[in-house]
Amino acid sequence: xxxxxxxxxxxxxxxxxxxxxxxxxxxxxxxxxxxxxxxxxxxxxxxxxxxxxxxxxxxxxxxxxxxxxxxxxxxxxxxxxxxxxxxxxxxxxxxxxxxxxxxxxxxxxxxxxxxxxxxxxxxxxxxxxxxxxxxxxxxxxxxxxxxxxxxxxxxxxxxxxxxxxxxxxxxxxxxxxxxxxxxxxxxxxxxxxxxxxxxxxxxxxxxxxxxxxxxxxxxxxxxxxxxxxxxxxxxxxxxxxxxxxxxxxxxxxxxxxxxxxxxxxxxxxxxxxxxxxxxxxxxxxxxxxxxxxxxxxxxxxxxxxxxxxxxxxxxxxxxxxxxxxxxxxxxxxxxxxxxxxxxxxxxxxxxxxxxxxxxxxxxxxxxxxxxxxxxxxxxxxxxxxxxxxxxxxxxxxxxxxxxxxxxxxxxxxxxxxxxxxxxxxxxxxxxxxxxxxxxxxxxxxxxxxxxxxxxxxxxxxxxxxxxxxxxxxxxxxxxxxxxxxxxxxxxxxxxxxxxx
Numbered sequence: 001x002x003x004x005x006x007x008x009x010x011x012x013x014x015x016x017x018x019x020x021x022x023x024x025x026x027x028x029x030x031x032x033x034x035x036x037x038x039x040x041x042x043x044x045x046x047x048x049x050x051x052x053x054x055x056x057x058x059x060x061x062x063x064x065x066x067x068x069x070x071x072x073x074x075x076x077x078x079x080x081x082x083x084x085x086x087x088x089x090x091x092x093x094x095x096x097x098x099x100x101x102x103x104x105x106x107x108x109x110x111x112x113x114x115x116x117x118x119x120x121x122x123x124x125x126x127x128x129x130x131x132x133x134x135x136x137x138x139x140x141x142x143x144x145x146x147x148x149x150x151x152x153x154x155x156x157x158x159x160x161x162x163x164x165x166x167x168x169x170x171x172x173x174x175x176x177x178x179x180x181x182x183x184x185x186x187x188x189x190x191x192x193x194x195x196x197x198x199x200x201x202x203x204x205x206x207x208x209x210x211x212x213x214x215x216x217x218x219x220x221x222x223x224x225x226x227x228x229x230x231x232x233x234x235x236x237x238x239x240x241x242x243x244x245x246x247x248x249x250x251x252x253x254x255x256x257x258x259x260x261x262x263x264x265x266x267x268x269x270x271x272x273x274x275x276x277x278x279x280x281x282x283x284x285x286x287x288x289x290x291x292x293x294x295x296x297x298x299x300x301x302x303x304x305x306x307x308x309x310x311x312x313x314x315x316x317x318x319x320x321x322x323x324x325x326x327x328x329x330x331x332x333x334x335x336x337x338x339x340x341x342x343x344x345x346x347x348x349x350x351x352x353x354x355x356x357x358x359x360x361x362x363x364x365x366x367x368x369x370x371x372x373x374x375x376x377x378x379x380x381x382x383x384x385x386x387x388x389x390x391x392x393x394x395x396x397x398x399x400x401x402x403x404x405x406x407x408x409x410x411x412x413x414x415x416x417x418x419x420x421x422x423x424x425x426x427x428x429x430x431x432x433x434x435x436x437x438x439x440x441x442x443x444x445x446x447x448x449x450x451x452x453x454x455x456x457x458x459x460x461x462x463x464x465x466x467x468x469x470x471x472x473x474x475x476x477x478x479x480x481x482x483x484x485x486x487x488x489x490x491x492x493x494x495x496x497x498x499x500x
Contacts, residue, residue: 027433028461035447035457036280042296043267046287047447047457048280051440055179057276058440060448061189062172064271065264067242068303068380076244077260079166080208080252085173086150086164087199089191093149094199100144104199107137108254111202115251138203145199150175153188157181161441166242168380170452176441179277183286190290193265201254209250212243220322220493228327228491229379231316232386236307238379266297271451275444307331307384314489319496326399327491328406329388332482334381335454341466342478343387347376348425350413351389358389361409368405370394381453386489387482399492414479417472429467 031049038046066078090097110130117124146152154162159177173192177185216222226241233239244252272291274283310331333339351358351374362369372391379385393402451457 031461038284040288044291045271047273048283049275050278050280052277055277057179057274058176058444060172060174060273060444062170062271062448062452064269064452065171066167066169067240068168068237074256075240075248077256078171079243081257081261082164082166082171083204084198085196088149089195089197093146095144103137103141110134168238169382186286186290194294220320224318224491224493227316227318231314232489233307235305263300267294268299273444273448276440310487312486316491319494321497324399324495325392325493327390329386329489330482330487331386334385339478342470342474343376345425345470347374350374357413358409367394368397368402414476417475426467430464433464
């Protein structure tokens with residue numbers, strides 16, 4: 001379930017100011033004994049870890065909601081909502097909400113009317129008038145708006161790294177700050193999620209359209225990745241792009257965003273993680289004080305659509321002014337199936353770094369590829385996912401030639417994998433686990449992710465055990481079962497300059 005190469009990580013410096021040297025050899029036991037898990041009365045999960053000498057904290061608030069939870073009518077809603085939750089409340093981000101509120105209502109009424117007319121009759125004579133009125137109202141409303149209100153609040157108190165992210169599986173909000181500012185943080189963040197005001201909606205929606213243009217539509221690899229997952233998944237919403245389709249974004253109703261917020265931003269889907277120097281009893285008292293009033297809601301449950309078994313290879317092409325590229329992918333089970341650990345081993349051995357088989361053979365020896373790497377667990381981990389191989393052909397080689405070379409390497413790997421190679425991979429995984437997680441932020445990110453997506457942060461404590469259980473027979477069985485032509489999706493990026 002490795003989201004990026006060697007994402008599951010640990011460190012020696014984790015234990016600064018805490019456990020003995022013997023504990024550094026047992027990461028799982030350290031986490032089991034030191035992570036404090038609490039459940040607020042309304043259902044919010046709170047994870048705390050007191051560590052280190054520096055009086056700083058890394059905080060993360062995550063929700064088990066991402067693009068996978070969207071319908072065809074609101075693709076992109078999770079991402080737009082993430083943007084809107086930086087706009088403030090009735091007391092944050094405004095200089096006079098009573099005056100602003102009246103303008104916001106008029107903006108919303110006109111904005112919805114414009115969207116409806118553009119969909120039904122784009123040449124409607126009243127559209128130019130309405131658009132001018134909307135612009136004037138936005139100017140008037142801006143007189144009462146405080147730009148980037150949360151950034152200002154935290155920067156003044158020594159906070160850094162304020163940000164958020166949306167994926168297929170989850171949405172997270174995070175900031176690092178001095179330990180003595182935890183009550184300020186709890187007050188501000190609880191208000192953010194209890195009573196957000198979706199101000200500047202239409203401007204922010206335009207910003208998301210520009211973001212999509214920059215990240216996807218202006219990138220050959222971005223277009224290829226989007227088209228690849230849309231082809232690979234015929235039914236499951238993992239086919240949806242996180243940012244949304246251009247047409248979805250353009251006409252996304254503010255009412256859709258509010259409904260999405262009410263449906264999914266509920267305590268049962270919320271995890272708060274605090275890592276750093278703290279008194280965990282006091283942290284719980286403060287968090288409970290400020291977050292207890294977030295009202296529980298009926299959980300919409302997990303996605304009911306199950307991707308049907310693939311009955312034949314899927315192939316797509318994307319043309320762009322870009323160097324050629326290829327993605328090859330196979331569907332497979334996600335955690336907790338043991339095969340997910342097996343594919344982590346396969347991924348590390350085949351395509352993780354310059355010592356991997358694909359890199360050594362195709363880039364260094366045969367010089368067929370200019371780059372090659374793997375990803376197990378694409379594009380998410382809440383539901384069954386894919387094992388992917390990404391590769392760029394070297395000059396003078398076609399994507400198809402590189403594709404066939406990759407398949408030959410997989411066959412060689414399957415036939416020649418041995419216990420020595422698995423031991424090498426397991427050592428790499430264990431070393432990475434021990435050395436890479438060297439900050440409060442890294443630990444908080446991992447705890448938050450696994451609790452939110454897998455519903456169990458303790459996955460972090462058992463990961464190495466799962467890797468160590470993988471055998472040669474497991475690897476061969478996984479390849480025989482899943483790395484098959486009829487289970488394969490291939491996406492090729494072609495340089496359209498060669499087609500002119």
